[in-house]
Amino acid sequence: MKLYKIETGNFKLDGGAMFGIVPKSIWNKTNPADERNLIDLSMRCLLIEDGDKLILIDTGIGTKQDAKFFGFYYLWGDFSLDNSLAKHGFHRDDITDVFLTHLHFDHCGGAIQYNKEKDYLEAAFKNAKFWSNADHWDWSINPNPREKASFLKENILPLQESGQLNFIHVPKDGNLLENSPLGFDILFVDGHTDKQMLPIIHYKGKKIVYIADLIPTVGNIPLIYVVGFDTRPLITIDEKATFLNNAIENDYILFFEHDHVNELATLKQTEKGVRVDETYSFSEVFDSM
Template sequence: MNLQIGQWRIDILSGGEFLHDGGVLYGVVPKSIWEKTQPVDEQNRVHLAMQCVLARNGTHTILVDTGHGDKLSPLDRKSHGLMPGWALREELIRVGTQLEDIDTVILSHLHWDHSGGATSKFPSGIGPTFPNATYYVNRQEWADAVSGDITVSGGYVEDDFLPLEASGKLSLVDHLQEIVPGVQVLQTGGHTRGHQAVLIRSANQGLLFPGDIAATSAHIRRMWCTSYDLDLARTRQVKAELFGYAADHSYWVVWNHDKDCPVSKVERHPKREFMVVNNTR
């Protein structure tokens, strides 16, 4: 699936698929309500995607998030209900991109399903998957991930990100920092304290990658948040800010864990705040 955002060709690529507990994904929302939007298996798990964004403009080749990667043990793969292999490698080949072509990797946050593919196993040890890329991580996210403080560091796997620092490929960024012209990160907080969204703009067009602020298109609802969110109030607040901006500018929104609706536009709604429109499904 691809879009054209001004000078940017945007490809929505699979970083893998997995099964996840529905109660965790939808938090305080009763199952009798959320199950109408997404069926579950016999273990109460829902089938989710790990959408990544490849953006190319002839000068830069940018990857937003990396999926689960290829380092997980067979036991971990079974636990997460992962599909075989690591789809992102094949997806990149399909759209004519080699690992070496990517010069910029932006990670929304450092949980395993977003940053696992940032590093890979090599004969010499674990190192950056994309050898010519600089990896951009929010400064607060990095501090929390390496802190050892269990109140903020849960969900991180050190092999996914510590080798980036050791290789000299890591760049820490702050709220509203421009990575390359037309590509900006926005520290949202909410899901993790250093979680960041990504905004790509060109020629009065744009695409918003909100990451786990809204895991699926169903999470466009203000109260629909995951149980993993560290700051539920902040997640709910920032949804209104992000979706309001996307709606007012008619920007595309990527739903990074939505298998059936990877990208859409949104509009304001008088009764439901926002609604999904122009679904590319």
């Protein structure tokens, strides 16, 4: 197995929204805001090469939306999904599986592209299976008012129309699915959105957790530093408490999708609760393993 960091682009969001009830005087120390109160965020994906499988976890925001839409999110930097794949010798047509942690636009937008010649939306990975789960799919196609702006029909419905959509089984006796069809374990969490899926990848004796929106940045590690976008913040707090304890017990390495500075981190227990232990670049960890 080989792992590759895939940078798809950067964007900005309101800092207060990313930290909920936590005052700016506190979160601004770890995630400094600009004059508009916006903080820098990444859309960092993970590529897994495992035998004949080439699995992409999340896809970033994509390129099909109009300038007005992108203007709300202040895209910046030179990263792109295609360039990141090419850096490692891959093309999007090589991808066998696209695993979507959840269907918010910044995680799944790149799964669908606009075909200008044929004037319709199509799968951006023509040879891949797309993976979601039935509970989250139902949640996304019948969105609540709070999440409606994050679940865009042009990102979601074409997945089904492509004939490439597959569903992961959601366990009924817990929130952990071991040895999923893609070879990694999956932790299901409900605080941010219903049945978000977090891959737990067993790699050379370590457990790498693609943490997605349970903990978007290192600054969100403290228990109550919960994203204002979460639909069930009290559930998020319970899920984080359990996860953080498990992370220390099992020596997890966290892979951050949205922290544009810190790519990976380990955790430690302190008198103030669980905090970051060490942060690492992707190359520091995986070039030495």
